[in-house]
Amino acid sequence: MNRTEPLAPATVAELLDILARFPGRIHLVAGGTDLTPRLGRALTPETRLVDLSGLDELRGIAADAREIRVGALETMARLAADQLLNREARALALAAGRVGSWQIRTRATVGGNSANASPAADTPPALAALGATVRLISPRGSRDLPVENFIIGPNRSARADDEVLAEFRLPRRPGHISAFAKVGSRSEMSIARLNLAVSVVPGEGGGIREARVFLGTLGRAVRRAPAAEAVLLEHGPDVEKFNRALMDAVAEGIPGRSTLGYKQSAVQALGQDVFSELGREPRPERSGA
Numbered sequence: 001m002n003r004t005e006p007l008a009p010a011t012v013a014e015l016l017d018i019l020a021r022f023p024g025r026i027h028l029v030a031g032g033t034d035l036t037p038r039l040g041r042a043l044t045p046e047t048r049l050v051d052l053s054g055l056d057e058l059r060g061i062a063a064d065a066r067e068i069r070v071g072a073l074e075t076m077a078r079l080a081a082d083q084l085l086n087r088e089a090r091a092l093a094l095a096a097g098r099v100g101s102w103q104i105r106t107r108a109t110v111g112g113n114s115a116n117a118s119p120a121a122d123t124p125p126a127l128a129a130l131g132a133t134v135r136l137i138s139p140r141g142s143r144d145l146p147v148e149n150f151i152i153g154p155n156r157s158a159r160a161d162d163e164v165l166a167e168f169r170l171p172r173r174p175g176h177i178s179a180f181a182k183v184g185s186r187s188e189m190s191i192a193r194l195n196l197a198v199s200v201v202p203g204e205g206g207g208i209r210e211a212r213v214f215l216g217t218l219g220r221a222v223r224r225a226p227a228a229e230a231v232l233l234e235h236g237p238d239v240e241k242f243n244r245a246l247m248d249a250v251a252e253g254i255p256g257r258s259t260l261g262y263k264q265s266a267v268q269a270l271g272q273d274v275f276s277e278l279g280r281e282p283r284p285e286r287s288g289a
Contacts, residue, residue, distance in 0.1 A: 006049035012057045015164060018050055020139040024161040026050050030073055030109040058166055061085065068170040072111025079110060089170055091178035091197045095126035098182055111165045114147065117157045117221055122195055124151055125216040126180045129197035132170045138163040151222050176201045179277035181270040193217055194263050196270040200232060200278065207236045218253030225249040243271040
């Protein structure tokens with residue numbers, strides 16, 4: 001076989017065999033929207049491209065009573081339109097619908113968006129806010145990691161050389177609602193400069209009994225904001241206190257950066273947007289599928 005031709009497994013078993021035969025010498029290609037711009041720098045004479053597009057086993061959006069499973073090869077366009085996600089994982093559907101242009105959304109995959117760990121990625125904060133885990137598979141077996149532990153730095157993930165991100169698993173939590181908002185640099189590309197994802201479980205009397213808050217593009221794709229979570233738990237939907245906590249989180253994430261003032265201002269608008277979205281979203285009903 002010509003060394004320049006990509007390897008194209010038709011089954012996961014074939015993919016695992018390739019991973020075992022070429023350890024540390026492959027580049028995985030799904031939608032290719034992140035890899036293509038840096039392909040020339042990424043390839044070496046020893047590198048083999050592995051085309052994942054024929055692996056239907058890594059597609060699909062399905063649910064049981066406990067969790068929603070999202071295949072890593074699902075496109076952003078599919079996630080944005082999926083009724084189950086819009087009903088029970090609204091933050092992910094919103095984030096997917098804000099990725100790039102519509103042409104990019106039809107190609108870009110949710111797995112690639114996390115595996116490449118771009119600081120500007122949109123779906124990782126939403127996945128983290130929803131408590132999602134990634135399932136990694138390799139010739140050695142499989143393992144699960146929370147999304148926030150999978151992405152360990154700018155363009156760095158915890159994926160080993162012989163692993164593939166196969167799917168995401170989102171717990172189904174009765175009564176929870178979620179939202180996502182972002183500020184982009186160009187409307188035609190919508191590259192994130194700052195994004196925010198929130199998931200809450202409302203309590204009695206207008207309070208909040210569970211909260212997860214994650215910011216993106218503060219030097220990395222996922223950054224938790226525990227002080228903002230504490231505000232929601234202690235004060236409920238107090239947008240002024242919530243925004244002050246978000247501004248502090250931005251300052252902690254990018255201390256001394258020239259963009260600090262801009263992002264502190266922008267995050268307040270995102271806080272307002274998220275609260276508006278949470279107020280509009282209907283509370284999901286518990287269902288079996």
